[in-house]
Structures are given as structure tokens and as C-alpha cells.
Amino acid sequence: MSGALTVFRKELRGFFFSPIAYIVITTFLLLSGWFFFSTFFLYNQAELRNFFGQLPIIFAFIVPAVTMRLFSEELNSGSFELLSTLPITDSSIVIGKFLAALIFIALMLLPTIAYAFSAALLGDLDWGPVFGGYFGALLLAGAYAGIGLFASSLTKNQIVAFIIGMAICFMLTIFDRMLFFVPESVLAVFAYLGSTTHFQNISRGIIDTRDLLYFFSIIFLALYATTFVLKEKK
Amino acid sequence: MIEVQGLNKFYGDFQALKELDFTINRGEILGLLGPNGAGKTTTMRILTCFLQPSSGTIKVENYNILDHPLEIKNMIGYLPESAPLYGEMLVYDYLAYVAAMRGLDGGLKVERIAKLIELCGLKEVIHKAVHELSKGYKQRVGLAHAMMGDPEILVLDEPTSGLDPNQIVEIRQLIKEIGKEKTVVFSTHILSEAEATCDRVVIINRGVIVADGATDRLAREFGGGAVVDVALQHPDAQFVVAELKRVVGVERLEELSEVGEGLVKMAIFSKEDEDIRPALYRVIREQGWDLLDFHRRAETLENVFAQLTREN
Numbered sequence: 218m219s220g221a222l223t224v225f226r227k228e229l230r231g232f233f234f235s236p237i238a239y240i241v242i243t244t245f246l247l248l249s250g251w252f253f254f255s256t257f258f259l260y261n262q263a264e265l266r267n268f269f270g271q272l273p274i275i276f277a278f279i280v281p282a283v284t285m286r287l288f289s290e291e292l293n294s295g296s297f298e299l300l301s302t303l304p305i306t307d308s309s310i311v312i313g314k315f316l317a318a319l320i321f322i323a324l325m326l327l328p329t330i331a332y333a334f335s336a337a338l339l340g341d342l343d344w345g346p347v348f349g350g351y352f353g354a355l356l357l358a359g360a361y362a363g364i365g366l367f368a369s370s371l372t373k374n375q376i377v378a379f380i381i382g383m384a385i386c387f388m389l390t391i392f393d394r395m396l397f398f399v400p401e402s403v404l405a406v407f408a409y410l411g412s413t414t415h416f417q418n419i420s421r422g423i424i425d426t427r428d429l430l431y432f433f434s435i436i437f438l439a440l441y442a443t444t445f446v447l448k449e450k451k
Numbered sequence: 452m453i454e455v456q457g458l459n460k461f462y463g464d465f466q467a468l469k470e471l472d473f474t475i476n477r478g479e480i481l482g483l484l485g486p487n488g489a490g491k492t493t494t495m496r497i498l499t500c501f502l503q504p505s506s507g508t509i510k511v512e513n514y515n516i517l518d519h520p521l522e523i524k525n526m527i528g529y530l531p532e533s534a535p536l537y538g539e540m541l542v543y544d545y546l547a548y549v550a551a552m553r554g555l556d557g558g559l560k561v562e563r564i565a566k567l568i569e570l571c572g573l574k575e576v577i578h579k580a581v582h583e584l585s586k587g588y589k590q591r592v593g594l595a596h597a598m599m600g601d602p603e604i605l606v607l608d609e610p611t612s613g614l615d616p617n618q619i620v621e622i623r624q625l626i627k628e629i630g631k632e633k634t635v636v637f638s639t640h641i642l643s644e645a646e647a648t649c650d651r652v653v654i655i656n657r658g659v660i661v662a663d664g665a666t667d668r669l670a671r672e673f674g675g676g677a678v679v680d681v682a683l684q685h686p687d688a689q690f691v692v693a694e695l696k697r698v699v700g701v702e703r704l705e706e707l708s709e710v711g712e713g714l715v716k717m718a719i720f721s722k723e724d725e726d727i728r729p730a731l732y733r734v735i736r737e738q739g740w741d742l743l744d745f746h747r748r749a750e751t752l753e754n755v756f757a758q759l760t761r762e763n
Contacts, residue, residue: 227540231540294535
């Protein structure tokens with residue numbers, strides 16, 4: 218496990234050494250800020266629901282951009298050979314990289330707390346849904362980071378990794394809105410697969426085990442699949 | 452110490468390694484030789500647990516690579532070809548990262564890094580990013596990477612490729628120095644290097660071991676007999692050739708070139724491993740020829756290599 222911690226530290230520092238990180242953070246803050254404030258004053262309500270409402274679709278694009286280099290770059294430069302001949306298991310590598318991506322996204326979310334304080338200044342803000350929203354955002358980020366990491370392990374090409382990751386995340390995001398295409402017999406299954414409903418439940422401040430289970434299973438499955446892909450490469 | 456048994460590796464339909472069997476003893480410097488694509492790198496990658504064999508196994512001490520990769524990785528330091536390091540990291544940060552991966556911490560870590568900086572001559576580049584380094588320095592950082600855990604076994608894939616002659620000598624000396632206490636396996640296609648550095652060589656061609664033994668023994672065994680170079684002054688080259696061909700033990704005779712008037716240069720090949728110099732010299736003395744050059748050609752690994760790995 219100390220190996221995972223070393224990988225985690227190295228990758229988190231690595232994020233801030235590359236310009237991509239700053240571009241991603243800037244894009245995220247611009248997008249989310251604009252979506253939030255463009256309608257904030259129209260509703261005339263002190264709440265962050267609009268911000269959290271947009272988050273799944275923004276994350277579907279931003280998170281795969283954060284994770285795309287994690288394996289692709291190593292596979293491309295060959296440094297993966299050095300990494301995997303050090304005394305560390307594949308699963309520790311995957312966990313280390315996953316946690317680095319998750320913490321990076323958490324740091325990216327940090328400045329948006331300013332939105333909450335702005336809202337609290339202008340009106341009577343209910344902090345419950347805000348905390349729920351951030352908690353849900355972390356779970357959502359975890360799920361998408363897992364998927365992005367999996368996509369990154371598939372290819373040497375970062376762009377390809379980004380597109381694969383984005384496609385899967387985007388699909389999960391819009392599942393809920395596509396349900397009218399689905400036959401009634403399997404409706405429940407597909408309704409469960411979409412990430413937006415689960416996220417919205419949590420961001421309303423309702424912590425339901427079904428929603429937690431959803432996110433944790435996606436994270437687990439994605440990380441397991443990533444470890445499997447790495448093993449198959451041998 | 453390392454036992455390779457019936458090792459096979461397939462990449463799709465292509466069989467890169469065919470039933471490889473050999474052992475590496477403790478404290479030995481072993482050279483893996485072979486033309487490009489012979490399977491040297493594949494063998495090393497399996498040994499370092501980067502790739503898995505299609506069948507067969509490698510045992511290090513009593514650990515099997517399939518069941519105990521972590522224990523084996525702990526014992527092995529590996530430098531892949533062209534040292535693919537993290538380019539954006541500073542050299543010191545990189546070494547600190549490797550030290551942490553090797554489980555070194557605190558004072559031990561600082562001490563080990565300082566020692567490797569000195570050993571590998573990294574002092575001037577320690578605060579540079581890895582991607583700014585020249586090939587030679589990158590190779591040295593790679594070597595420091597491999598030696599970080601003070602491993603029992605050092606596996607180096609073409610450690611001297613792309614280095615300038617001075618650096619090559621330095622790295623070779625370093626390998627020899629390390630080889631006094633540790634087991635070193637390295638691949639190369641520079642034969643003089645293998646001859647100068649290794650205790651033993653294994654020559655691989657198309658995934659098959661074609662020779663395995665101490666360098667001098669191989670040279671004797673596969674060198675194809677001894678060659679004597681002779682140069683003498685005589686107006687009639689035909690006559691000289693005819694006379695020398697009759698000497699007992701001579702298998703064939705190659706006239707090298709006809710340089711200038713009356714100079715005859717030739718290479719005389721003996722049968723088996725027989726010294727024909729006394730017999731040749733007796734003939735020359737009896738004829739009263741003016742002898743300019745007379746020596747036995749050193750049997751080099753180059754001949755062995757060429758003979759064993761020639762196409763078809």
C-alpha cells in the first residue's frame with residue numbers, strides 16, 4: 218500500500234507540473250461559473266441547485282481530460298516498463314493514480330465554494346443540499362475518474378483515451394433523459410444505470426444506500442477493469 | 452541463482468522465444484548476445500516480471516516469477532533500453548520517487564541518493580528536468596534507478612547504446628565494479644564489450660540459444676580453428692602458395708592482396724585446433740624467404756557470433 222501512496226504523491230504533483238491541469242481547471246471554472254451565474258439572478262433564489270444540476274454534463278467532459286494521460290502517457294513513453302518492474306502490484310498503481318485524479322478534481326471544485334458563499338450573502342442559503350451536492354460531486358467525480366482511468370489504460374494515445382472516456386461518461390450522464398426509447402420491461406435497469414438521477418438524489422441532501430452503491434460499484438468495476446487490462450498487456 | 456526453464460513467448464502467432472534453458476550463477480556477469488530481434492529484450496522483460504511467459508518459467512532464488520513477482524522485483528534492478536524515465540520530473544525528485552518506491556525513507560533515502568549521485572556522476576544535472584538531459588546522462592539516471600534498492604541482481608538492456616566512447620568505458624567499469632558483488636545480466640550487440648566485461652555469454656538467435664559458455668571457451672569451440680597471417684617477400688606468389696599449402700595441418704589458404712612487387716600476404720587456416728606455426732616456419736626457413744609478418748590471429752567472439760547467427 219505504501220507503493221500506492223508513492224504513486225499517488227507523484228501523480229498529484231505531476232498534475233501541477235503539466236499545463237493541461239491549469240487549462241482544465243480554468244475551463245471548468247469558466248463553464249460552471251457561467252452556467253451558474255447566468256441563471257442565478259433570474260430564479261432569485263439563494264440555492265446552488267443550478268450549479269449542481271449542470272455538474273454531471275460538465276464532468277463528463279472535464280474528468281476524462283484529467284485522467285487521459287495517467288496511463289496513456291506511460292504506455293507511450295515506455296515509462297510503464299520502469300513502473301511495473303518496481304516492487305509494486307498493478308492494483309496499487311491503479312489505486313494510486315485513481316486517488317490522485319480524485320483529489321485533483323476535489324481541488325478543482327474547491328474554488329466553487331465561493332458560489333455558495335455568494336449565495337449565502339445574498340439570501341438565506343440552506344447548507345444541507347450544498348454539502349450533499351459536494352459529497353455527490355465527489356462520488357460522481359470518482360465514478361467518472363475510474364472510467365477515464367480505464368479508457369487511459371486501453372491506448373497509448375491520450376486523445377483516443379479522452380474520447381473513449383468521454384463517450385462512456387456522457388452516455389451514463391444522459392441515460393436518464395433517453396429512457397423513452399427503452400422498452401418498459403427493462404426500464405428499471407436502464408433507469409438505475411444513469412448517473413444523473415443518483416447524483417441528484419444525493420445533491421438534494423438525501424443519502425440513500427442505493428445511490429451510494431451505484432457510485433461505489435462503478436468505481437470498483439472501473440478500477441477492476443483497469444487492473445485487468447494492465448494484466449492482459451503482459 | 453536464476454534458473455530459466457523451457458521458456459516460450461508468443462506475440463500472437465510469432466514465437467519470440469523457443470524453449471530457452473539456462474542458468475545464471477551468483478556473482479556472475481552474464482552477457483546476452485544476439486542480432487536485433489533475437490529475443491534478448493523479451494527474455495529480460497520476462498525476468499523482470501514486465502511480461503509473462505507463454506509457457507515455461509524462471510526461478511530466482513527459490514521464487515517463481517509467476518507466483519512471487521513482488522519478491523523478485525525487490526531483488527532485481529532493471530534498466531530498460533533507452534531508459535524511459537519521467538521527462539518532466541527533476542533528477543533529484545525522480546531519484547527520491549524511486550527511493551520511496553523501493554521502500555527507503557528518511558536518512559536512509561538521503562544517504563542512498565547521495566551515494567548514487569556520486570557513483571553515477573549526476574552531480575551537475577541533479578536540478579535539471581530529465582527531458583533536458585543528454586542521452587548519456589539519461590542513461591546514468593536510469594542506472595541510478597536500477598541500483599536504488601541495492602539489488603542482488605542487475606538487469607541492463609543495452610546499457611551502453613548511444614553513449615560516447617568515454618562514457619562507454621565508464622559504464623563498463625561501473626558494471627565490472629558492481630559485478631564483483633552482484634549478479635549482472637546485460638544485453639549488447641557490441642561484441643568487444645561482451646568480451647571485455649562478461650564472465651559468460653549466452654548467444655540467442657531467433658529465440659533459440661545457439662551458444663552458452665565462457666567467452667574464451669566459446670571462441671575456441673566455435674572459432675573454426677586458428678588462423679595464421681603471413682606476409683613475406685617473394686616474386687612468385689603462386690609458388691609460395693603452392694609450397695605452403697602442402698604443409699601438414701593446413702586446411703586452406705587465402706591470398707589477401709597483392710600489394711606492390713613481390714609482397715605476398717595470406718591467411719592460412721588450420722584444421723581443427725592445431726598449431727601449425729612450427730611446421731609453417733620450418734618450410735619458410737628451408738626456402739630462405741624473407742619473412743615480414745608471421746602471427747596467429749586472435750580468436751574473437753566476433754567470428755563465433757558471425758558463424759552462429761548468420762542467416763540460413
